[in-house]
Amino acid sequence: MLAVAQSRNRRLALRGRIRRLSIGLVAWSCLLIFAPSAGAQPAVGIQFPATPASSGKPNSAFTLPTQSANVKDALDEFQRMVKHEQWDKAFEALAAISEKKTEGFIDRGDGVLVPSGLLVRGLLAELPSAGKSAYRLFYDAEAARLWANAVGKAELENLSAIVANHAISSVGDRAADRLGDLYFERGDFEQAAGTWQSILTYCPDSKIPKSQTLVKLAMALARGGRWTEFREIEQMVGERYAGEEVEIGGRRVTAGEQITELASSAAGPDASAPSALPDDFDLPKQNEPLWRFRFTGTDGATDQGNPFQLADIYGRPRPNDFVIPAAADERRVYVNVFGVEMAFDLETGKLVWRSGKLHLLNLQQARQGAAPERYTMNVYGDRTWSVGRDPQQASQQGPFTLTVRDAASGKEIFSSRRSLSSWSILGAPYLIEVPVTREAPSAGSISPSAPRKNAPQVGDVAYVGAQRNRQGRELSLLVLNAADGKLLKTVNIGSYAVDQNQIYNGRVARPTLVLNQDRLYVDTHAGAVAMIDPQDGNIDWAVLYESPAPPTGYYYEYVPPPCDVSGPLVVGGLIFSKGMSSSRLFGIAGDGPKVAWNRPVAESAVLVGADDERIYLGGEELTAYSLKTQELVWATRLPRSADWSVPLVTKNRLYQFTSRGVCAVDKARGDIVGIFRGDDLDSLGGSMFVARGKLVTVSNMGITAYSLDEPPREARSP
Amino acid sequence: MKLHFGCTALLVWGLLVSGNASAQVPLIPGMVAGEGISVYGTGEVAARPNWVEIDLVVSGKAELTGDALVKYRDARKRLVDSLAKLGLADLSTEELGVGISAGNSLAQQQRIINGVPQAPGKTQIEVASTVRVRLKNVREAPSDDVVKTVGRLIDIAQDAGVSIELSQAEIQMRQRYGNYSNQNVNVQFVVSDLAELREKAYEQAVADARERASRLAKLNRVKLGAAVSVQEIQVAGDSQAMARSNNPYAPSPALETSKEPRISSATLADIPVQVKLLVRFAIEPADPATAQK
Secondary structure, eight states, X not given: OHHXXXXXXXHHHHHHHHHHHHHHHHHHHHHHHHHHXXXXXXXXXXXXXXXXXXXXXXXXXXXXXXXXXXXXHHHHHHHHHHHTTOHHHHHHHHHHHHHOOOOOEEEOSSSEEEEHHHHHXXXXXXXXXXXXXXXXXXXXXXXHHHHHTOOTTHHHHHHHHHHHHOTTSTTXXXXXXXXXXXXXXXXOHHHHHHXXXXXXXXXXXXXXXXXXHHHHHHHXXXXXXOHHHHHHHHHHIIIIITTOEEEETXXXXXXXXXXXXXXXXXXXXXXXXXXXXXXXXXXXXOOSOSEEEESSOSSSOSOTTXXXXXXOTTSOBOOSOOOOXXXXXXXXXXXXXXXXXXXXXXXXXXXXXXXXXXXXXXXXXTSBTOOGGGOEEEEETTEEEEEEOOTTOOOTTOOOEEEEEETTTOOEEEEHHHHOTTEEEOSOOEEEEOSOOSSOOOTTOOOOOEEOXXXXXXXXXXXXXXXXXXXXXXXXXXXXXXXXXXXXXXEEEEEESSOGGGOOSSOOOOOEEEEETTEEEEEOSSSEEEEEOTTTOOEEEEEEOOOOOOOOSOOTXXXXXXXXXXXOEEETTEEEEOOTTOSEEEEEETTTTEEEEEEEOOTTOEEEEEOSSEEEXXXXXXXEEETTTOOEEEEEXXXXXXXXXXXXXXXXXXXXXXTTEEEEEETTTOOEEEEEOOSOOSSOOEEEEEETTEEEEEESSEEEEEEOSSOOHHHHOO | OHHHHHHHHHHHHHHHHHHHHHHHSOSSTTOOOOSSEEEEEEEEEEEOOOEXXXXXXXXXXXXXXXXXXXXXXXXXXXXXXXXXXXXXXXXEEEEEEEEEEEEOOHHHHHHHHTTOOOOOXXXXXXXXXXXXXXXXXXXXXXXXXXHHHHHHHHHHHHHXXXXXXXOHHHHHHXXXXXXXXXXXXXXXXXXXXXXXXHHHHHHHHHHHHHHHHHHHHHHTTOEEEEEEEEEEEEETTSSGGGOBOSOTTSOOOOOOOOOSOOEEESSSSOEEEEEEEEEEEEEEOOOHHHHHO
């Protein structure tokens, strides 16, 4: 019996082999048949795509508030009824959505989260002609009523209602045109551009000349600094409507002339333009420093390679690659060493002030999960803004606080420890200049104009990420009066997938912010970028990007990959984001919003800067990507550096403080044009500053100042 | 009882047969049983290395193959350009083949090994090659100068971004496979002009063999005849087996591009060029006249 079974098995196996062989032969034959066509491709020199095809919804570790299930059900119902051309029921479903005043978002399907109103408009625009006619039959009367009453105080509200809910009605285009004018007059160029764009998108049958809408849109884009999108409009107008007359501000001009005039203003100030970057400087020739302050003692009692003796979750000495937050101005260098802040005189290196006793560091350093990356140090004018834990508190879950000090004396001006004790600060503060000066800002009067780079004025506001104590998953933005630290507003952004207080073996995701024209962009560094209206704190939209959640299961041999937060960066009208743990470089156009870049880069890469031609990334290697083609132009691997060793960007150079000194790299080709060894070769590098003809390097071993033989031009000039 | 007797007989026969068989196998590899006197002859000539070779690994790793190629291209270019700037006449570089591999990141591999659940990661493409940096004509140079120059070359390689030390993840990964080395650079001191040296060693080996055989003949009161067979047992430079390395876990030697015999060592010292031969001499029959006497 057994023999029979074995014989059967052998036969089956033989058949299987024959079948596999047959399949193999067929496949091989196919290969041979199709090989000539494949062989027609060039064997070498094949161009690789810079960006792979999108793979749908990204794997994000951040959640924004989403719409209730009822809204999603109503959307499904709408789409089903449209298929069956049951217009009345379809529009009933839409009405149900419009009536709900929820603040959640709906995933558009490509990782972009938009308000439900925006999605509804898109769905209506995609209706077939019969559907649009039916819609007008149902809703034209309502839209006409709103249009007729759109005067005085009700004008903005009524027009917004028409554009939001009845964009495809017979008055939808006119309402959008007028609403765009209103936004433009108010200086809200983002909204103006979006509203005029809606005429092109949702009202293809509009009687408003397309050239006029395009020129208006170009105006809003130009004033909003969105030059990449402006160039597209410029090209379109130049090709099709250059000679057409349009009415702008009550005067008749040709579309081509108006666009040319707008294009000439493109040479205005742009943070990413080379002219805005500091001048190059020659590296020092003498390794001998002007002064040096060592964090570690010189008696040999402390391990030179690990001066702070941090412990990991298993109690083992932790690799000494943590951040020493530092800042510098024209007089002093400031550091925040685990909550003990210190200021050093730039000329002499003498300790000017300190906020605590250095021996208290032992308490902080011995803690498991000390999260050194959560400490920050910034200086704005005559004040230092630092984030840290009280060095004397012993709780492993102790809150991080924002402390503002007088830069000269170290005297505390205000601290969130007192006024916002229920919040734990997450990330560095971001100060925004507000043009309305001499008046204290209130919750309803925040009208930012530019990021604050110098001393804050009355009326400036500070945005900083925060979590409620013991609510380590949530992320909010606190809007503070920069003068006294009073809370003006709280903006809820969303939730992290992992409690940020429970990350012991990796880096905590801290939000980073950037202001572009009248909108604030927040990168959560866990898989989402959100655009926020800083005036009312509303999130206009959010884009999810690939960012896996940090591992929550720990094991003894785990070595966390290097990573750090950076950006967002505004370049040519695009918002560039590189999430801390993400392997994607994201470029988002505000219009839509549209994902213009979704490019694989190294997970450890950080945004460094940009110019007219390239965007530069740091990390384990320096890389430059073409802004036009998205291709990798060059890559330069420098000697090993600390994770937080972010290069300085000047007009033609990138400078990075590495374990083998400060390297100067040519931005055009990536060649290393010089290395300055310096006096701090025991460290892995770190941050660096150039101020008053001095090069200051800050590593986790100490602070070192060198004299620049050839200071930058701006520093040399009187 | 009969069966027991039969088994014992078989066993005895087997032992006898196996004993005969083992007698056929020469105890010394290469030795062929036969008449005459078989001896080893060894010749050794010490030589100071005349080249230094440093094998440096340049690579580019990225999710997109195009990016990996650009990174690799630039890494190699920066290394070669930096070395060329030195302007050393005796310095040359040679690329020893390019390899392309695909796999997980080190961090991901660690998680897999430790059984940590995870989502599938992005495959990384790595393009890598070994660039052999060769410094010639170092035989006459003082040792200090040679070592200093080698150090300078390694410094330049590091400044050009070539990774000399391993990352913590790489060290852990090596340790998992029993490799506790933390070195990533292979420096070899090479004797490349081996032909003449080997001739001398051969001559010495032949002379040594004849001397040994003569001694045996004399002791056995026979007359040594002509050599009837010669076999090379070991010849320096025929294989890297002669290379001496202090680091058993050093990266595998790169592919040899030269067909010329060479010998190398990990240390800057005189390297023995050794030749070992197995020679069988005939025993001349005794002179009948002498025998009668």
